[in-house]
Amino acid sequence: xxxxxxxxxxxxxxxxxxxxxxxxxxxxxxxxxxxxxxxxxxxxxxxxxxxxxxxxxxxxxxxxxxxxxxxxxxxxxxxxxxxxxxxxxxxxxxxxxxxxxxxxxxxxxxxxxxx
Amino acid sequence: xxxxxxxxxxxxxxxxxxxxxxxxxxxxxxxxxxxxxxxxxxxxxxxxxxxxxxxxxxxxxxxxxxxxxxxxxxxxxxxxxxxxxxxxxxxxxxxxxxxxxxxxxxxxx
Numbered sequence: 001x002x003x004x005x006x007x008x009x010x011x012x013x014x015x016x017x018x019x020x021x022x023x024x025x026x027x028x029x030x031x032x033x034x035x036x037x038x039x040x041x042x043x044x045x046x047x048x049x050x051x052x053x054x055x056x057x058x059x060x061x062x063x064x065x066x067x068x069x070x071x072x073x074x075x076x077x078x079x080x081x082x083x084x085x086x087x088x089x090x091x092x093x094x095x096x097x098x099x100x101x102x103x104x105x106x107x108x109x110x111x112x113x114x115x
Numbered sequence: 116x117x118x119x120x121x122x123x124x125x126x127x128x129x130x131x132x133x134x135x136x137x138x139x140x141x142x143x144x145x146x147x148x149x150x151x152x153x154x155x156x157x158x159x160x161x162x163x164x165x166x167x168x169x170x171x172x173x174x175x176x177x178x179x180x181x182x183x184x185x186x187x188x189x190x191x192x193x194x195x196x197x198x199x200x201x202x203x204x205x206x207x208x209x210x211x212x213x214x215x216x217x218x219x220x221x222x223x224x
Contacts, residue, residue, distance in 0.1 A: 006158075034212075043204065043214040044159075059211075093158050101166070103149055104212065106159035 002028050004096050006107035013084055013114055021079045021110045023094030029074035030096035038091045050077055084114040117142045121205055121215035128195055129223050136190040136218045138205030143183045150179050150190050151204040195222045
């Protein structure tokens with residue numbers, strides 16, 4: 001089956017620093033990748049959608065200057081949390097798919113803790 | 116705005132029991148519906164994808180149905196096992212995936 005990886009799986013950083021999270025589709029080319037955020041005991045909320053070679057489309061309320069998304073290739077997307085603050089602490093999950101007629105495959109998630 | 120509701124929020128059953136998880140959505144003009152499984156602290160595992168033109172999908176002990184007109188989907192799990200214990204999420208896609216809050220399933224040995 002299709003595999004999506006994320007790196008790192010968990011990260012602790014100090015307030016004010018930036019953190020980069022990588023999302024890779026390992027055995028397929030993903031034309032579209034998605035970034036979600038999940039709070040404890042809550043469901044996933046879509047942050048942004050990115051297509052390879054294009055600028056990401058951010059959901060309402062998501063700061064594009066704070067959450068920088070780059071989809072440089074068909075197998076790699078990165079999310080950079082800039083000037084992180086404690087309220088950015090969360091579980092970040094990416095997903096990828098080949099085409100809208102196919103399912104999204106999700107990565108294992110990255111636990112971010114900002115101290 | 117699409118809203119997805121999952122009932123019950125939590126369910127505890129003895130091993131071997133057949134069970135049904137429910138999902139309802141407010142906007143019936145969906146492109147597809149997916150059921151996922153999430154283990155604690157982990158990402159999502161896709162279980163079943165139902166396109167809007169389909170009425171059900173089956174995979175092993177899992178069967179998912181879709182009734183677009185009534186805005187409902189059910190996930191049927193046959194002969195439940197302790198390894199089925201997880202949170203089950205329903206998500207519908209219009210322009211994006213909208214998730215329910217999930218059903219926390221515990222299967223007791």
